[in-house]
Amino acid sequence: MRQTSSASPRTARSRAVFATLLGMLTFTGCSSDGGGGGEVARGPSISPLLDTDRESSASIGPEGGTVTATAADGTEYALSIPVDALIDETEIVLTPIVSVDDLPMSGGFIAGVHFVPSGLELFRTAELRVTQPAAPSLAAAEALAGFVYDGAGENLGLALTGATGSSF
Numbered sequence: 779m780r781q782t783s784s785a786s787p788r789t790a791r792s793r794a795v796f797a798t799l800l801g802m803l804t805f806t807g808c809s810s811d812g813g814g815g816g817e818v819a820r821g822p823s824i825s826p827l828l829d830t831d832r833e834s835s836a837s838i839g840p841e842g843g844t845v846t847a848t849a850a851d852g853t854e855y856a857l858s859i860p861v862d863a864l865i866d867e868t869e870i871v872l873t874p875i876v877s878v879d880d881l882p883m884s885g886g887f888i889a890g891v892h893f894v895p896s897g898l899e900l901f902r903t904a905e906l907r908v909t910q911p912a913a914p915s916l917a918a919a920e921a922l923a924g925f926v927y928d929g930a931g932e933n934l935g936l937a938l939t940g941a942t943g944s945s946f
Contacts, residue, residue, distance in 0.1 A: 821934040822882055824927060826875045828892050833873035840864055847891060849874035852911040855891040863902035868895065882934070883923070896929050 836845035842861040875890035924939030
């Protein structure tokens with residue numbers, strides 16, 4: 779599914795997207811530019827462990843494209859950048875995340891990928907598809923949640939996540 783946004787630039791603040799199972803969908807502290815001149819609220823920091831042996835890259839320009847990576851457990855990540863999302867040719871790198879021990883949510887880490895360059899501006903909405911070898915098992919009180927962070931793990935925040943079978 780290709781999604782598009784308005785013509786204004788959209789900062790790809792997230793450098794990683796990953797999912798976790800949690801009993802309650804709670805989060806304290808999210809980033810906002812406030813507009814009121816006060817301090818900007820920041821989310822907590824985390825320390826993701828990256829599998830650099832499995833990183834993958836692709837040069838993507840205004841014509842759009844996809845970069846994919848596969849984790850050791852067989853989870854596949856595909857980041858699709860639509861046509862006209864980028865002005866210049868850009869090297870995009872995906873690195874599977876092995877674990878996040880300091881994730882401030884209950885339920886545990888399922889899958890994740892770190893991507894660079896940090897601070898990349900997109901003019902259209904990109905899509906990250908995560909496909910696992912088997913669908914994650916969710917208890918009745920649990921929900922699948924996506925998360926994003928800046929740089930190497932700063933400013934953790936919630937992200938929209940939808941699930942279909944073994945993909946989210």
